[in-house]
Amino acid sequence: MLSEIERRELEDAVKSYPDKRGAAIDALLTIQRRRGWISDDSLLEIAKFLEVTAEDLDSVATFYNLVFRKPVGRHVAFMCDSISCWIKGCEQVQEQIKKLYDVDLGQTTSDGRLTVLPIACLGQCERAPAVMIDQDVYGDVTPEKIEQIVEKYK
Ligand code: FES
Known part of the structure; x- marks a missing residue:
């Protein structure tokens, strides 16, 4: 109610x-x-x-991707997988997230901290690959930078 x-x-x-x-x-x-x-x-x-x-x-x-019909973690990382981000290496960023946090696309970390979801173009193609965590958008993300970014979200 x-x-x-x-x-x-x-x-x-x-x-x-x-x-x-x-x-x-x-x-x-x-x-x-x-x-x-x-x-x-x-x-x-x-x-x-x-x-x-x-x-x-x-x-x-x-x-609408931003409406969650299943429970999500405390934070949600949206990984753009559209063409510009794909060309610029979004898959490597996703692989790094998997390696660091043991979580695949569509899953939530076992501690409930982070859900990782795919999303279509975030409108940041000139800064591809792009990731949005909660409401914050990051561009020019690399496998090296992603840990520092995710660590802001506890
Ligand atoms: S394709 Fe990723 S932000 Fe546009």
Whole structure:
């Protein structure tokens, strides 16, 4: 059930939309900030609030990479795997993350610290390869630099 504060935050999130159904992504991200991810129960509660079907909302949630439909770690590293980053060596950066933290794409470290997910172009192609951790975007990432970057997120 939505808490009082969640309900207030949802009201805030939808108020700039003429139709609250248009606020689906904002609403999902609002609840995700509170709960860490969007469970089936959360999805149903948000759908009810937005007056949409759970199926429709789920298709938005599934399409939008920044909405998590499974639990994630305390931090999420999004590894761009689009063409510029691929050409500039994103795979080597991913391999280094795997070596350092024993985590593959789509997985979370055993201590719950870091989830690593693929993402399409982060709009930083001129600084490829690019990685986004939580809200922070890093460009010109190399296997040598990635440890220093990840170590900022405990
Ligand atoms: S292809 Fe990676 S940032 Fe554009």
